[in-house]
Amino acid sequence: MFSTAFLDLPPLAHAAGAVTLPGSKSISNRVLLLAAMSEGTTTIHDLLDSDDTRVMLIALRTLGCAVEQSGAIVKITGLGGKLPNDSAKLFLGNAGTAMRPLTAALAVVGGDFELSGVPRMHERPIGDLVDALRQLGCAIDYLGNEGYPPLKLGAPALQLDAPIKVRGDVSSQFLTALLMALPLVATKDIVIEVVGELISRPYIEITLNLLARFGVQVRRDDWERFTIPAGAKLRSPGDIHVEADASSASYFIALGALSTGANGHNGIKIQGVGADSIQGDIRFMEAAQAMGAKIESGPNWLHIQRGAWPLKAIDLDCNHIPDAAMTLAVMALYADGTTNLRNIASWRVKETDRIAAMATELRKLGATVVEGQDYIQVTPPAGMAGWKAASIHTYDDHRVAMCFSLAAFNPAQVPVRIEDPKCVAKTFPDYFEALFSVATADTRNIPVICVDGPTASGKGTLAAVLAEKLGYHFLDSGSLYRITGLAASRADIALEAANEAAIVALLQSLPIHFEGSHIWLADEDVSDAIRTEEAGMNASKVSAFPAVRAALIDLQRNFRKLPGLVADGRDMGTVIFPEAPLKVYLTASAACRAERRHKQLISKGIPATLDDLRADLEARDARDSSRTVAPLKPAQDALLLDNSDLTVEASVQTVLDWWQSKQPF
Numbered sequence: 001m002f003s004t005a006f007l008d009l010p011p012l013a014h015a016a017g018a019v020t021l022p023g024s025k026s027i028s029n030r031v032l033l034l035a036a037m038s039e040g041t042t043t044i045h046d047l048l049d050s051d052d053t054r055v056m057l058i059a060l061r062t063l064g065c066a067v068e069q070s071g072a073i074v075k076i077t078g079l080g081g082k083l084p085n086d087s088a089k090l091f092l093g094n095a096g097t098a099m100r101p102l103t104a105a106l107a108v109v110g111g112d113f114e115l116s117g118v119p120r121m122h123e124r125p126i127g128d129l130v131d132a133l134r135q136l137g138c139a140i141d142y143l144g145n146e147g148y149p150p151l152k153l154g155a156p157a158l159q160l161d162a163p164i165k166v167r168g169d170v171s172s173q174f175l176t177a178l179l180m181a182l183p184l185v186a187t188k189d190i191v192i193e194v195v196g197e198l199i200s201r202p203y204i205e206i207t208l209n210l211l212a213r214f215g216v217q218v219r220r221d222d223w224e225r226f227t228i229p230a231g232a233k234l235r236s237p238g239d240i241h242v243e244a245d246a247s248s249a250s251y252f253i254a255l256g257a258l259s260t261g262a263n264g265h266n267g268i269k270i271q272g273v274g275a276d277s278i279q280g281d282i283r284f285m286e287a288a289q290a291m292g293a294k295i296e297s298g299p300n301w302l303h304i305q306r307g308a309w310p311l312k313a314i315d316l317d318c319n320h321i322p323d324a325a326m327t328l329a330v331m332a333l334y335a336d337g338t339t340n341l342r343n344i345a346s347w348r349v350k351e352t353d354r355i356a357a358m359a360t361e362l363r364k365l366g367a368t369v370v371e372g373q374d375y376i377q378v379t380p381p382a383g384m385a386g387w388k389a390a391s392i393h394t395y396d397d398h399r400v401a402m403c404f405s406l407a408a409f410n411p412a413q414v415p416v417r418i419e420d421p422k423c424v425a426k427t428f429p430d431y432f433e434a435l436f437s438v439a440t441a442d443t444r445n446i447p448v449i450c451v452d453g454p455t456a457s458g459k460g461t462l463a464a465v466l467a468e469k470l471g472y473h474f475l476d477s478g479s480l481y482r483i484t485g486l487a488a489s490r491a492d493i494a495l496e497a498a499n500e501a502a503i504v505a506l507l508q509s510l511p512i513h514f515e516g517s518h519i520w521l522a523d524e525d526v527s528d529a530i531r532t533e534e535a536g537m538n539a540s541k542v543s544a545f546p547a548v549r550a551a552l553i554d555l556q557r558n559f560r561k562l563p564g565l566v567a568d569g570r571d572m573g574t575v576i577f578p579e580a581p582l583k584v585y586l587t588a589s590a591a592c593r594a595e596r597r598h599k600q601l602i603s604k605g606i607p608a609t610l611d612d613l614r615a616d617l618e619a620r621d622a623r624d625s626s627r628t629v630a631p632l633k634p635a636q637d638a639l640l641l642d643n644s645d646l647t648v649e650a651s652v653q654t655v656l657d658w659w660q661s662k663q664p665f
């Protein structure tokens, strides 16, 4: 997951390949609650692991439910409707699929419970559900604003005779919550009557489908009357598999529809969900097809390719696909006219006011947007010149972050900044990793920040922090020379010019790989072994051999991958990435560098004297700057930063400011 303040997406060129998507949020949280309340043990396969399921799992554990987790398999020992802990405070984040169904289940079972969430959850309505539960005799108080969480639940005095009326026009989750809770107390037939037009109906179908899997057949009369039969009992089905999330699939369906292939591959294959999914959002496929996508489907897979181009503008009632329809609003940027998405009033009471958010952010990109209480009309930017680079505010809404990433395919090749990318953790923590696994950009568009400088200038530290703050890859090029020196010494090859060819041959066979800040040589983590003073000296020696440097060029350039790279070394800006948009040459006085190195060594318990260290590093500076190939020197267009008197934080901030000053947003 990218936990950076923002994630800059360079203009994306193509996308092709396969993605396996995480489990459905709607299925996961329903199955968790049903499994916890049922009799028997349920083994859940491919459960979604995200913020929304985490709050549900924590809540169930707090209530006394036994949960065993091993990898993607979760085993729940059902409580049979009886709670070991009948007093608890539950924090449910911003998960509607946890807050609404748990409210109903705990209210009918009874106990002393407080249910709260993030501030936005306290602005998301729940009054219609509370009103319905109060008709049943449930004891529910508002702890904050009337009609909204947080809630306090008490012991109910259940009256099951009269039909329960529930409004269906604000959220279908209220009806879902009642349908899942009432089997716990169905000593007689319980009738639920929906008042007002029921929205988001396919989600009710998911609920009915899963209730049936847990042994409860609800009778449905049209979409207005639902009967839980007397004696209904939740019984574990044993094993249950969670399909991949169809709403998450919408971003990759769109990706297939709007991008051309890459690396000899064409189209996007989505694994884990197919056209026969029980999730209503799978019908996003039809909307994407209407816009031009070519889609094939098989058991649990979809394959999407670009068809019509530009996409065709559509006019669509999106009530049945409220979540995936946000993706259509971004696809509309690539359409041949104005797209009209209607009957989406519920967008206003979700993670944010989604109609307002989409309108504001689409306009930043250059689109013309008209919004109404329950619709949005999107007209694409006028020609290439109409597109604007934009920093997309994401309102702590996972779907805003995910769908706006698709704007990076814009024909004007302007970058797109996604603010607070970690908000995708609600349903798809590794969304951007999945995107980068199939999307490609022209190499020249992938940003590189070079940090060059002499030994002990702190360039490794600076570069690593920059990479972390920007979510970029990190190339510690010096480590490649260090590994080469280490491997040659271990192979008893003297580090002399006469052995240059042998060292290159050895280097080409080295199984080097990087994992975060760790560097591996085959099965050995050599991160520490290459950091000794001796390894540094050896690195300096092998790095003076032209053939060694040449052999490492492609390896280093291959680090330039989406979303970007921070590369530290001695010739990053001069030789390896001469066209990098930002080159920093980091220095500090010899005295200062010797002192830093001294502190470092002493703290590790390695004896050293300041004078020796200073002499060594001056010798190393001389060798590095006088070698014939790629000598250490600032690139002509490098910005010089002397950090002798700067903290790491101050150096990082200076470079981040330089970087920001080069951005179009």
Ligand SMILES: O=C(O)C1=C[C@@H](OP(=O)(O)O)[C@@H](O)[C@H](O)C1
Pocket (backbone or CB within 6 Å): 025, 026, 027, 096, 097, 170, 171, 172, 173, 176, 199, 200, 203, 322, 323, 346
């Ligand atoms: O029941 C569900 O799993 C959901 C129902 C929908 O909400 P509304 O019924 O409020 O539209 C949907 O937007 C939400 O993401 C999940």
Ligand SMILES: C=C(OP(=O)(O)O)C(=O)O
Pocket (backbone or CB within 6 Å): 094, 095, 096, 097, 323, 350, 351, 399, 427
């Ligand atoms: C509306 C959504 O979430 P919730 O389940 O919290 O309602 C969503 O995921 O788009």
